[in-house]
Structure formats: C-alpha cells, structure tokens
Amino acid sequence: MRDSIFRYKLLVVAVVLVILGLHFASSALDKGDETGWLGRTVISVYTPVHNVVTWPFIKVAALANRYVYLIDQSNEVEILREQNRSLMVQMHQYSELEAENKRLRDLLKFRPNRKVEPLYAKVIARSLSPEVRTILIDKGRSDGIERNMVVLTNAGLIGHVSTVTSNAAKVLLISDANSAVDAVVQRSRASGILKGRSRRTCKLEFINRSDDVEVGDIVVSSGIGGLFPGGYVLGRVVKVESTPTDMFQNVEVLPTVAFDKLEEVALVPGMEEASDAAFDGKAG
Numbered sequence: 001m002r003d004s005i006f007r008y009k010l011l012v013v014a015v016v017l018v019i020l021g022l023h024f025a026s027s028a029l030d031k032g033d034e035t036g037w038l039g040r041t042v043i044s045v046y047t048p049v050h051n052v053v054t055w056p057f058i059k060v061a062a063l064a065n066r067y068v069y070l071i072d073q074s075n076e077v078e079i080l081r082e083q084n085r086s087l088m089v090q091m092h093q094y095s096e097l098e099a100e101n102k103r104l105r106d107l108l109k110f111r112p113n114r115k116v117e118p119l120y121a122k123v124i125a126r127s128l129s130p131e132v133r134t135i136l137i138d139k140g141r142s143d144g145i146e147r148n149m150v151v152l153t154n155a156g157l158i159g160h161v162s163t164v165t166s167n168a169a170k171v172l173l174i175s176d177a178n179s180a181v182d183a184v185v186q187r188s189r190a191s192g193i194l195k196g197r198s199r200r201t202c203k204l205e206f207i208n209r210s211d212d213v214e215v216g217d218i219v220v221s222s223g224i225g226g227l228f229p230g231g232y233v234l235g236r237v238v239k240v241e242s243t244p245t246d247m248f249q250n251v252e253v254l255p256t257v258a259f260d261k262l263e264e265v266a267l268v269p270g271m272e273e274a275s276d277a278a279f280d281g282k283a284g
Contacts, residue, residue, distance in 0.1 A: 118266040119144055124168070126260070131198050133176035135262060140167040148227060148270040156233035156256040157181070157221055158265060173259055174234065175202055182225035183234055188212040191222060194234055194253060201238060204251040209242050211249065219253050227270045 121143075125136035139145050141164050151158040151171045159179060163170040174181055179196040183204060190211035192204045207213055217237040223230020239252035 116268050118268050119149075121145070121169075121265055121267060123262045123265065131177070133173040133179075133196060133198055133259065134162070135171045135173065135259070137169050137171060137265060138167075139267075140165045140169050142166050145169045145267060146269070149267045150228055150232075150270050151265050151267050152232060153257060153262070153265055155258075156235070157228065158257055158259070158262070160227060160270060161267070171265070175199070175255060175259060181228050181234060182222045183219050184222040185211075185213055185237070186218040186220050187214075188217070191224075192251070194219060201252045201254050202235060204237070204253050205248065207249045207251050209246060209249055213237060213240055213249060213251055215240055223271070225271075229268075229271055 119139065121137035121139040123135050124138045127134045135158075137145075137151075145161060145164055147161055147164050149161040151160060157174060159171050159173040159176070161169050162172040172179055174194065174196055175198065176196040177198045181194045182191070183194040184191045185204075185207075188211065190207055190213055192206045195203045195205050197203055204213075204219060215237050219234045219237060221228045221230050221232045221234060233256050235253040235255040237251060238254045239250070241250040242248075
C-alpha cells in the first residue's frame, strides 16, 4: 500500500516538474535572445527530462501509427484481392461467352439442306442411365419442333426427336440401343445398318464378309429408310473382324460427335416430313 502511494506521489512530482519545465522553457523561449542564465539552466535541465518523459509516448504513437498503417494496407490488399477475384470471374464469363459464340457461328454456317431453314436449340439435360442415350433440348412444339426431326451438328448426325412437349424435346442419340440408321461406307459404298449399343461405339451390322471395309473408313447415312437424309457423317470405323465361318463382318464405328460435350444442335425435318411438305406444296 505504501509502495503504491509512493509511486503515485512520484508520478505527481514528475508531472508537476514537466509542467513547470514547460512553463519556464516556454517563458525562456519567448524572450528570444534575452534568455538569462536561469532560463538557460531550465532549458538545459528540462530537455533531457522532457526526452525521457515523452519517449514512451512517442514510441506508443509510432506503434499506433504503424498499426493503423498496417490495418490500412491489409484492407487495401483485401480490396485488391476481391477486385482480382471479380475480374477473374468476369474473364471466365467472357471466355465462356466467346466459346459459345464461336460454336453458334460454326453451327449457323452449317446448312445441311439449302432448301430447309434449320432450327437451333440448346442442350439442357442428358440421360443419367448408361443404358439410355438421350438428351433434352430447350425448344418444343411451340418453337416448331416436331417428332422425328433430325438432329445434327457440323460434326455429324446426332439422332432424332423422339418426344416433344410444348417447350422442350427429347432426342434419341444414334448411340442408343434403340437407334438404327441405314448407313453406307463412304469409300467402298458397302451398306449396312448402324446400330447403337449404349456404349462408346456403335455396330455396323449386315456388312458382308466380302465387302471392302477398313479401319479409318468414314460411315455416312444412306438416305434409305424413310427418316434420315443421306450424306450425313455418322462416324469412323475403328474395328473390323471376320472369320471364314461368319456371314457378316464385325464392324465397330466411333461416332464423330462427342455426345457428352454437346451444347447446341441444329434440327431439320426428317425425310418423311420433308416428303409430306413437298407433296402438300405440289397439291396446293
């Protein structure tokens, strides 16, 4: 208790001395060149005392300023980071829009039939089951989409519309096990049926053992069968096998279209619809 009182008295004395020192020093400085020996003595004694007393406050003020500076710097860094993140998001969005515009431009250049204006749609869903190969597009009956319309891209034939609602449509891909397209080997004109297998590759069936088919051959739609027009690329031969006892060769075809990467498609009437339209036109 006594130590506390002593320290308190000592602090009071120090404060009083500092105040008196400030007073005498100020008075001495106010006299300019007329400062006497007492003023000079006060200044000489006061200066080191002042330095000792004010040193902690100067250090604390410096630390406080440094802390405030670091806080400001930290805030600026966080602001810059947020701006950088925002710019990165915008850059990715612009890149995605640019890629989409390129795909759309390529698709618009693709005119499968000069006499028919194609419709365009976006892929909005894919079948999750490995046994079913279908996609859903964002256009339906209200947009002019009809059942059995042929669906394609500039890379090749995709499939046909199997189900239509007012604002969407389901497309059965040529890789689905329920799909069959009358096809021909472009180089040798060997004909067969391209059957989906719900796998990565399709099977070109009914290719006679004597037919000329090689790995790398391009397979296109033949135009026979009443639905798919002829000349659309279906895929490329990746496997050819046969034995002396087999009547037909075992031919596997890899579709040229990457179905898992489809985003936009073009649609044209199937052969049956086109024939009906032509007939109606002549009748009229």
